[in-house]
Amino acid sequence: MQGRPSQWIKYILAFVITAFIFATAIIANNFFNAKRIEQIRSIEEGISIDILSLDTQFELLQEQSCQSISENPILSRELDTLARKLSFAEAQLGADNEEVLRLKRHYSLLEIKDLLLMQKVSEKCGLEPVFLLYFYSNEKGACMDCKRQGYVLTELAKQYPSLRIYSFDYNLDLSAVETLISLKNIPEELPALVIHDKAYGGFKKIEEIKELIPELKALDEQVED
Amino acid sequence: MDVTQIVMYGVLFVSLYFEVFLLITFFEHLSAPKPARSKRNLPTAAVIVPCFNEEKTVGATLNSLLNLRYPIEKLHIIAVDDGSTDNTLEVLKSFEHHLHITILTKENGGKHTALNTACEYTDADIIGCLDADSYVDQDALLYIASHFKDPAVSAVTPGIKVDNAKSIIQLMQKAEYGLAIFVRNVFALMDAQFVTPGPFSFFRREVILSVGKWNYGHSTEDLEMCLRLQKEHHKITNESRALVTTTAPKTFRALYKQRVRWTYGFLRNALDYSHLFFNPKYGALGLLVLPLSLISIFGATFLFGSLIWNTFVRITEEIIKFQTVGISTPTVQFDIFYVQTSTLFTIVLALIILTLVIIGIGKKLSNEKIFSFDIPVYLTLYGFLTPIWLTVSIYKAAANSGVRWR
Numbered sequence: 252m253q254g255r256p257s258q259w260i261k262y263i264l265a266f267v268i269t270a271f272i273f274a275t276a277i278i279a280n281n282f283f284n285a286k287r288i289e290q291i292r293s294i295e296e297g298i299s300i301d302i303l304s305l306d307t308q309f310e311l312l313q314e315q316s317c318q319s320i321s322e323n324p325i326l327s328r329e330l331d332t333l334a335r336k337l338s339f340a341e342a343q344l345g346a347d348n349e350e351v352l353r354l355k356r357h358y359s360l361l362e363i364k365d366l367l368l369m370q371k372v373s374e375k376c377g378l379e380p381v382f383l384l385y386f387y388s389n390e391k392g393a394c395m396d397c398k399r400q401g402y403v404l405t406e407l408a409k410q411y412p413s414l415r416i417y418s419f420d421y422n423l424d425l426s427a428v429e430t431l432i433s434l435k436n437i438p439e440e441l442p443a444l445v446i447h448d449k450a451y452g453g454f455k456k457i458e459e460i461k462e463l464i465p466e467l468k469a470l471d472e473q474v475e476d
Numbered sequence: 477m478d479v480t481q482i483v484m485y486g487v488l489f490v491s492l493y494f495e496v497f498l499l500i501t502f503f504e505h506l507s508a509p510k511p512a513r514s515k516r517n518l519p520t521a522a523v524i525v526p527c528f529n530e531e532k533t534v535g536a537t538l539n540s541l542l543n544l545r546y547p548i549e550k551l552h553i554i555a556v557d558d559g560s561t562d563n564t565l566e567v568l569k570s571f572e573h574h575l576h577i578t579i580l581t582k583e584n585g586g587k588h589t590a591l592n593t594a595c596e597y598t599d600a601d602i603i604g605c606l607d608a609d610s611y612v613d614q615d616a617l618l619y620i621a622s623h624f625k626d627p628a629v630s631a632v633t634p635g636i637k638v639d640n641a642k643s644i645i646q647l648m649q650k651a652e653y654g655l656a657i658f659v660r661n662v663f664a665l666m667d668a669q670f671v672t673p674g675p676f677s678f679f680r681r682e683v684i685l686s687v688g689k690w691n692y693g694h695s696t697e698d699l700e701m702c703l704r705l706q707k708e709h710h711k712i713t714n715e716s717r718a719l720v721t722t723t724a725p726k727t728f729r730a731l732y733k734q735r736v737r738w739t740y741g742f743l744r745n746a747l748d749y750s751h752l753f754f755n756p757k758y759g760a761l762g763l764l765v766l767p768l769s770l771i772s773i774f775g776a777t778f779l780f781g782s783l784i785w786n787t788f789v790r791i792t793e794e795i796i797k798f799q800t801v802g803i804s805t806p807t808v809q810f811d812i813f814y815v816q817t818s819t820l821f822t823i824v825l826a827l828i829i830l831t832l833v834i835i836g837i838g839k840k841l842s843n844e845k846i847f848s849f850d851i852p853v854y855l856t857l858y859g860f861l862t863p864i865w866l867t868v869s870i871y872k873a874a875a876n877s878g879v880r881w882r
Contacts, residue, residue, distance in 0.1 A: 258759075261497065262763075264500060265496045265500055266493060269489060269493040269496050272492060273819075273823060275822070276822035277819050279817060283817040284817075287813060339814055343818060398793070399797075402796075402797045402800045403800060403801055405804075406801040406804055409804075409805075456800075457801065
């Protein structure tokens with residue numbers, strides 16, 4: 252009996268087809284991720300214009316615009332959508348991806364701008380909206396309880412849509428966030444929350460946060476009544 | 477990219493490459509003529525039916541053999557009771573009045589000893605085996621015999637289907653056997669089969685005499701015999717039209733035992749025949765089929781380990797979430813933005829699509845309905861169950877612990 256011939260061309264053809272399928276999967280993934288980034292960028296631009304427009308409108312009309320600006324659910328919802336999309340893109344592309352980091356910086360800036368605008372509106376219009384600032388870290392081992400704190404805040408946001416939660420990556424390389432950290436005296440112990448201008452380090456349960464924000468309790472009571 | 481991801485993508489590349497290679501080979505030979513079924517110049521044939529405690533099924537097995545469309549004067553059926561402790565022998569004796577059936581009984585010694593004993597009682601041109609839980613189509617032997625008209629052919633394997641699948645485990649195997657029909661067919665085209673399955677594989681008598689009769693083969697005598705034939709460069713073809721129906725294990729426990737035996741047998745025989753691996757003298761068998769079969773065992777085990785770990789992490793996260801905020805209602809909102817397009821997802825999808833194509837072709841080859849419930853069962857369950865017996869088999873093979881038939 253003789254040995255059998257190997258069909259090298261078939262081996263190479265199968266390799267080329269397999270490599271083509273792999274390359275298609277990689278290219279398609281890159282294409283769709285680029286589209287996602289583009290969409291996030293477009294949302295950010297939209298929010299940026301909205302904030303600037305509201306700010307300008309407020310400057311122009313002063314107290315007359317209180318009603319239209321003070322409770323601005325659309326912008327709040329847009330920021331929330333943006334946050335979720337950014338988080339998905341982060342999971343797809345990796346937290347170290349340059350494009351993701353750039354978008355995240357932009358998002359943080361938008362949050363700060365929104366926060367400042369809302370503070371200004373509250374002051375001028377005599378409103379008392381509740382702000383909650385949340386500082387977390389994605390770095391390995393830097394914040395063991397950030398995931399849990401995230402669950403708590405997501406649940407709170409679901410229960411109280413009027414509660415404005417602003418999340419910031421503590422380690423984000425952005426001077427505005429660094430300034431905020433320094434201004435609000437954010438402790439190094441993460442997660443950290445800022446409620447009524449006071450910073451708290453470490454994980455806080457839903458009940459503890461409700462204790463710190465009596466306005467939420469009042470909302471609960473209203474619902475019960 | 478970490479080591480886990482590199483291994484994962486490596487395993488996926490190899491799996492995809494294998495499926496692509498099989499499909500290219502299949503379509504390359506699509507128009508090749510198959511031997512015609514003819515009643516002229518047929519070889520004399522002996523079918524050995526080894527039995528150990530098969531009282532429930534052996535009667536139907538023998539009846540299916542008696543119904544074969546094959547010249548009666550050229551057919552010899554030898555049923556061997558391998559020391560059964562049930563009524564198998566009594567059932568066999570009820571067939572004694574058929575002149576071309578020989579009933580033998582011996583002390584229990586394993587399937588290979590039953591086959592070897594029966595070989596002493598025949599001088600037929602071709603010798604085959606039929607497990608006592610399998611049943612043949614009427615034309616199966618005619619199709620198989622037609623291949624032996626080519627003097628270069630040493631052995632022929634059939635197409636095997638699952639009989640009357642009722643349980644979920646049997647449905648899963650039904651689709652798997654469909655896939656195996658395709659794979660065996662293509663392996664034969666590549667001259668790379670490494671198992672001559674118990675249900676209805678046939679061998680030329682002089683080939684058995686030249687390479688030697690059946691060995692214990694680590695409880696997989698059919699695999700060992702095939703590797704022995706391949707080692708001597710014997711030509712083994714496949715006839716997917718020669719359909720055999722087998723009784724697939726009904727429960728997971730029975731399936732697990734069967735598969736541990738098969739995989740253990742493959743791993744131990746792979747060691748015994750390691751010189752065939754990566755040996756260009758053995759063509760696709762040495763360069764592709766044997767190495768990739770071995771890699772797939774370890775690869776599937778690795779992927780399963782990784783899946784278990786990821787599931788554990790996910791469940792832990794959900795538990796922590798529950799402990800933190802209680803039951804949280806998920807917000808369901810469709811947005812095309814979140815549609816999964818990751819590289820891993822697309823590659824796995826491509827792999828599943830090719831597997832479906834292969835199962836479909838296998839089913840067409842065995843004249844079965846292409847679209848049926850067994851396919852979703854297979855896709856859902858197989859990937860989760862297989863690694864269980866693969867892991868145990870690897871451990872047993874490493875420890876050379878041996879496996880039991882039942």
